[in-house]
Amino acid sequence: MFEYAQPLNRLIEELRKIPSIGAKTAQRIAFHLLSVSQEEADSLAESIREVKKNLFYCSVCNNITHVDPCRYCADSDRSDDALCVVEEPYNIATIEKTGAFQGRYHVLLGTLAPLRGKGPDDLNVEKLTARLGDGRIKEIIIATNPTSEGESTAHFLVGILKDFPIKLTRLAMGLPVGSDIDFADHVTVKKALEGRTELKE
Numbered sequence: 001m002f003e004y005a006q007p008l009n010r011l012i013e014e015l016r017k018i019p020s021i022g023a024k025t026a027q028r029i030a031f032h033l034l035s036v037s038q039e040e041a042d043s044l045a046e047s048i049r050e051v052k053k054n055l056f057y058c059s060v061c062n063n064i065t066h067v068d069p070c071r072y073c074a075d076s077d078r079s080d081d082a083l084c085v086v087e088e089p090y091n092i093a094t095i096e097k098t099g100a101f102q103g104r105y106h107v108l109l110g111t112l113a114p115l116r117g118k119g120p121d122d123l124n125v126e127k128l129t130a131r132l133g134d135g136r137i138k139e140i141i142i143a144t145n146p147t148s149e150g151e152s153t154a155h156f157l158v159g160i161l162k163d164f165p166i167k168l169t170r171l172a173m174g175l176p177v178g179s180d181i182d183f184a185d186h187v188t189v190k191k192a193l194e195g196r197t198e199l200k201e
Helices: 006-016 023-035 038-054 089-096 125-130 148-161 186-194
Strands: 082-086 104-107 139-142 167-170
Touching: 006 023, 082 089, 089 104, 125 148, 139 148, 148 167
Parallel strands: 082 104, 082 139, 139 167
Antiparallel strands: none
């Protein structure tokens, strides 16, 4: 079996550990890195070291931050009425880009995934329920992904939170804007039917 020079081989193997990076992609990235200047390579390496050294999870919401609490938790202009629960810190950016939500966030840092050894204890739900103690939060928006793991996590959260005096909502799911119903799978159409809204003039 063909192998590259050991340093290159090691780089390819390290890149393959990144989620969604297969052997071919890892090889292309490795050869790209070989072609950049020493200065660019050093800058990339330093940025990785800096991220590992200076970033951590917010003590309130689990968002990735360099200050504690994070900017969303510390922002006095944001509403305390609504709390949006997401799977990962990068989900916050997606919601923020819409400009439609001005409440607070809570990051689960994963989902229920028994096949990958992730159970209820890994979601640290106690941290979420502790935030409900002062009565400021009136609504929790469960914004887990529309996957089997995201759905099971949403159902689990409903079971944990149902006895709190709050409104529990789930992000609407269904047909994306501009799509053709004929090309949608049956699960997407089912979710669209379940999440239908009333039309008013």
